[in-house]
Amino acid sequence: xxxxxxxxxxxxxxxxxxxxxxxxxxxxxxxxxxxxxxxxxxxxxxxxxxxxxxxxxxxxxxxxxxxxxxxxxxxxxxxxxxxxxxxxxxxxxxxxxxxxxxxxxxxxxxxxxxxxxxxxxxxxxxxxxxxxxxxxxxxxxxxxxxxxxxxxxxxxxxxxxxxxxxxxxxxxxxxxxxxxxxxxxxxxxxxxxxxxxxxxxxxxxxxxxxxxxxxxxxxxxxxxxxxxxxxxxxxxxxxxxxxxxxxxxxxxxxxxxxxxxxxxxxxx
Amino acid sequence: xxxxxxxxxxxxxxxxxxxxxxxxxxxxxxxxxxxxxxxxxxxxxxxxxxxxxxxxxxxxxxxxxxxxxxxxxxxxxxxxxxxxxxxxxxxxxxxxxxxxxxxxxxxxxxxxxxxxxxxxxxxxxxxxxxxxxxxxxxxxxxxxxxxxxxxxxxxxxxxxxxxxxxxxxxxxxxxxxxxxxxxxxxxxxxxxxxxxxxxxxxxxxxxxxxxxxxxxxxxxxxxxxxxxxxxxxxxxxxxxxxxxxxxxxxxxxxxxxxxxxxxxxx
Amino acid sequence: xxxxxxxxxxxxxxxxxxxxxxxxxxxxxxxxxxxxxxxxxxxxxxxxxxxxxxxxxxxxxxxxxxxxxxxxxxxxxxxxxxxxxxxxxxxxxxxxxxxxxxxxxxxxxxxxxxxxxxxxxxxxxxxxxxxxxxxxxxxxxxxxxxxxxxxxxxxxxxxxxxxxxxxxxxxxxxxxxxxxxxxxxxxxxxxxxxxxxxxxxxxxxxxxxxxxxxxxxxxxxxxxxxxxxxxxxxxxxxxxxxxxxxxxxxxxxxx
Numbered sequence: 001x002x003x004x005x006x007x008x009x010x011x012x013x014x015x016x017x018x019x020x021x022x023x024x025x026x027x028x029x030x031x032x033x034x035x036x037x038x039x040x041x042x043x044x045x046x047x048x049x050x051x052x053x054x055x056x057x058x059x060x061x062x063x064x065x066x067x068x069x070x071x072x073x074x075x076x077x078x079x080x081x082x083x084x085x086x087x088x089x090x091x092x093x094x095x096x097x098x099x100x101x102x103x104x105x106x107x108x109x110x111x112x113x114x115x116x117x118x119x120x121x122x123x124x125x126x127x128x129x130x131x132x133x134x135x136x137x138x139x140x141x142x143x144x145x146x147x148x149x150x151x152x153x154x155x156x157x158x159x160x161x162x163x164x165x166x167x168x169x170x171x172x173x174x175x176x177x178x179x180x181x182x183x184x185x186x187x188x189x190x191x192x193x194x195x196x197x198x199x200x201x202x203x204x205x206x207x208x209x210x211x212x213x214x215x216x217x218x219x220x221x222x223x224x225x226x227x228x229x230x231x232x233x234x235x236x237x238x239x240x241x242x243x244x245x246x247x248x249x250x251x252x253x254x255x256x257x258x259x260x261x262x263x264x265x266x267x268x
Numbered sequence: 269x270x271x272x273x274x275x276x277x278x279x280x281x282x283x284x285x286x287x288x289x290x291x292x293x294x295x296x297x298x299x300x301x302x303x304x305x306x307x308x309x310x311x312x313x314x315x316x317x318x319x320x321x322x323x324x325x326x327x328x329x330x331x332x333x334x335x336x337x338x339x340x341x342x343x344x345x346x347x348x349x350x351x352x353x354x355x356x357x358x359x360x361x362x363x364x365x366x367x368x369x370x371x372x373x374x375x376x377x378x379x380x381x382x383x384x385x386x387x388x389x390x391x392x393x394x395x396x397x398x399x400x401x402x403x404x405x406x407x408x409x410x411x412x413x414x415x416x417x418x419x420x421x422x423x424x425x426x427x428x429x430x431x432x433x434x435x436x437x438x439x440x441x442x443x444x445x446x447x448x449x450x451x452x453x454x455x456x457x458x459x460x461x462x463x464x465x466x467x468x469x470x471x472x473x474x475x476x477x478x479x480x481x482x483x484x485x486x487x488x489x490x491x492x493x494x495x496x497x498x499x500x501x502x503x504x505x506x507x508x509x510x511x512x513x514x515x516x517x518x519x520x521x522x523x524x525x526x527x528x529x530x531x532x533x534x
Numbered sequence: 535x536x537x538x539x540x541x542x543x544x545x546x547x548x549x550x551x552x553x554x555x556x557x558x559x560x561x562x563x564x565x566x567x568x569x570x571x572x573x574x575x576x577x578x579x580x581x582x583x584x585x586x587x588x589x590x591x592x593x594x595x596x597x598x599x600x601x602x603x604x605x606x607x608x609x610x611x612x613x614x615x616x617x618x619x620x621x622x623x624x625x626x627x628x629x630x631x632x633x634x635x636x637x638x639x640x641x642x643x644x645x646x647x648x649x650x651x652x653x654x655x656x657x658x659x660x661x662x663x664x665x666x667x668x669x670x671x672x673x674x675x676x677x678x679x680x681x682x683x684x685x686x687x688x689x690x691x692x693x694x695x696x697x698x699x700x701x702x703x704x705x706x707x708x709x710x711x712x713x714x715x716x717x718x719x720x721x722x723x724x725x726x727x728x729x730x731x732x733x734x735x736x737x738x739x740x741x742x743x744x745x746x747x748x749x750x751x752x753x754x755x756x757x758x759x760x761x762x763x764x765x766x767x768x769x770x771x772x773x774x775x776x777x778x779x780x781x782x783x784x785x786x787x788x789x
Contacts, residue, residue: 005395005399006391008407010391013391036603040603040664041607041665041745048660051661054659058655058658078561082562083558086558086559086562089555122775125775126767127735127738129741130751130770133741134755135576137579139572142562144563144564147562213649217648221755230651246651346703346704349699354700356696356697358693360693360694360697361694362711363691364716365715373694373697373698376711377702381704385710430701
């Protein structure tokens, strides 16, 4: 008996070592990726510390912020909010068909499903600023291009999140409705929508929070909002104006985050 | 009869003036299999947890092998705890870790810290862990993730972990409350068998009176933190339970499950 | 009476939303003429983007690699720095209340800062290049990682902790055998998820000069070299998709 456990124990040691080697192997892979990246980026702790004085001198030039400048920021600020609101709003509405098509329990046709999902995934990889830049090149400068960019982005992101939740809903209510004799649309309206509505609203609010942050920098490519005066101030080296803008942006995002939390409590 | 555990006028008051134990005095001898019964909130869990000082007594003394444990310092407390194995209602296993790692956790106080930090357990400790798994008849599951097991199997791993400590006392806090009737009987049988074969003093909290009657040697009844019954299981019938509970017995107080079903459980 | 009140609230809500939308639309200065000219213009641009300029392939690819590198280092820095903060900002595990509160506030402040603005800031002080991107991503990610990880810490199973304390283990052992095994896979998953987001951020940061493929995009957009834009877009789409899928796969495996 004792001999048997001894051999078992020795086998265990081997199992533990295999585990350990697997962990070390994974760590080695990560280390390689890390080293490759660090060299590519020229990551040099020394350099970071060496450049620290210029970092602080820039900081110094930005303080104190130019309070008087805030008057001229009211319009761009409002524009930023409007871009985010409209972009999220239209995005949340226009996403509905895409969301439904990209959920494999709503869309039975395999081809349509794969196409929709592929479409959604591809367009998710493109950053909003890029949409904005292209739209500006085509339609022209201004908040409208920014709003369109936000809309497109919102459509695909909300679709991704909501379609995944859709695929995870419970089937009970759907079956019940089928049994009663409902058609596809009725099923969606009475069984799917009530289940998915809280998640959908929550995701839309989450995307809104992202969008407000993005809207603040759309101006850098000319798509409106508070990013426009930011770009100008930086180009003209008016750092105190820039820091005022940053401060205002910070407050805006905080306010919107807070509002969004409150909205969440009410709507979700 | 060696006196291994002694409660001397132990009282426990929780913050908010909740009195969980009122001047409980009790002597437990080595090798006894004691079942503690009482309603929820009667003080069973508290009583058990004062033994390894997971709960601090507000008054009174507790002596293990004659030593007053309320006066121990940190290091001595850890050493004492190493000799007391505890089994929990919710098993308290690390779900992601393998069974054998969970059982080895019982050896932590016996293996130097630098070794445990690197996960290098000596062969002897691995042997002890494996033997413990064999005592509860699931050594074949040693390399399985803990959450891939059934409830009954997980509790047996919990028992194995306690056994790996080579404890003098085993405390079982509602060990079968999360298990179905046949499995409950199997686990209680295991606890009795280990108590008899290894001569480990065992204290078990139960709120199922049929299990208490079937497996207990000595029954202790608590009501509202007071000791209201202390005697051999043979002296206990439904009337005694009604006195301990302060109300008549309902179906909820019975686990059910006949002895016949026990052979098929896992 | 009750029904009327509900309906009334609903109508009011709808009107408020409608009002906000209309107000916002006013601010857009929608010039329908410009738009009607713009749509075909966009179509034109898209046609010009494909076929993409293959001669730019290797340059775009190596720039994309730089973006990946920026994301890797940035995420790693953030993950390492966020690790202790995750515990310090977790309530109910024995950390003093004021520490938790302070840590949570700092994390919130970091999270509020748009990444791009951080990027601009670092480009202005460290000069253009990948280093600015790394700093921007690194600092920004600490906020989200810290918050998600602290939530993970707050919801771990206390049971094994109690069991190990009951058998006499010291703090280090309790951490290593009860807390760490529960927490590590999830920490890795959040870091990986953040990496996916950071890769996108890294591509955008290039538009403000912080290295990576964004730099090529910036130049080609400025000079309207659409085939190059198309090439870069293609590479972004392919690489990000591959990394997204791999990351999702790994995340599934480790949780």
